[in-house]
Amino acid sequence: MTGPEESTRDRLLEAAETLFSDRGFESVGIREIAETAGVNLSGIKYHFGSKHGLYLETIRRAMDRQGSTEVWALLDVPAGTRERAGEMFRGFVEAFLRVLLRSDEAGSSVCLVMQSALESGEATDVVVREFVEPHHARLCRFVGQLRPDATRAERSRAAQSVMALLLHQRLFRPFLDRLDRDVRGGGQSASPGEAEIVGLAGEIADFALRGMGCEDLVGRAGAGADGTDQGVRR
Missing domain, CATH: 1.10.357.10 (Tetracycline Repressor, domain 2)
Known part of the structure; x- marks a missing residue:
């Protein structure tokens, strides 16, 4: 069963993939990613360290x-x-x-x-x-x-x-x-x-x-x- 932390991480990755694919890295802010994923802004820092960390993990995934x-x-x-x-x-x-x-x-x-x-x-x-x-x-x-x-x-x-x-x-x-x-x-x-x-x-x-x-x-x-x-x- 998927835990809440894994679910938050996956939702951030899903949102980031959609937004980064459509508009690129520079045009997308972390607040927009968090809002699209429906999670707190702090979730990005907790799971990925930074916007760059999220971006790399999105591509790797x-x-x-x-x-x-x-x-x-x-x-x-x-x-x-x-x-x-x-x-x-x-x-x-x-x-x-x-x-x-x-x-x-x-x-x-x-x-x-x-x-x-x-x-x-x-x-x-x-x-x-x-x-x-x-x-x-x-x-x-x-x-x-x-x-x-x-x-x-x-x-x-x-x-x-x-x-x-x-x-x-x-x-x-x-x-x-x-x-x-x-x-x-x-x-x-x-x-x-x-x-x-x-x-x-x-x-x-x-x-x-x-x-x-x-x-x-x-x-x-x-x-x-x-x-x-x-x-x-x-």
């Missing part, structure tokens, strides 16, 4: 709900060989796309992060420090397994390009659905099917690998980052 934490953990497994790294990269791209396009929760975390980017203020610094930089570092290290000879700058640019390719599929999904109407036979797909996600993941992975100079790894369909056989899944 949204990411945990969508399952992206597990997806990022796929990059922490040593590949051993470049060929295996290529297979794991394809698995990561597929898993990430599945979260972005099939999870109802993905929109919340993306909106929260993008709002902070649009503000380009203190909230952006917090998001970059707590979320963007750690994930970027993970991807850079993995790129190093694909391209051991790549410089630090090349790894960073490659990691940025991969994330741009993936997030584009979520942020511009309404536009992409309309552009693909002819291909889809006139309708819009609210939630891409498994075959579509696997196919799209393969295209994005191969495009990214070519951009990294890993042409020899393009088109390989072996075990993905999660250990499943992608050839069978196709």
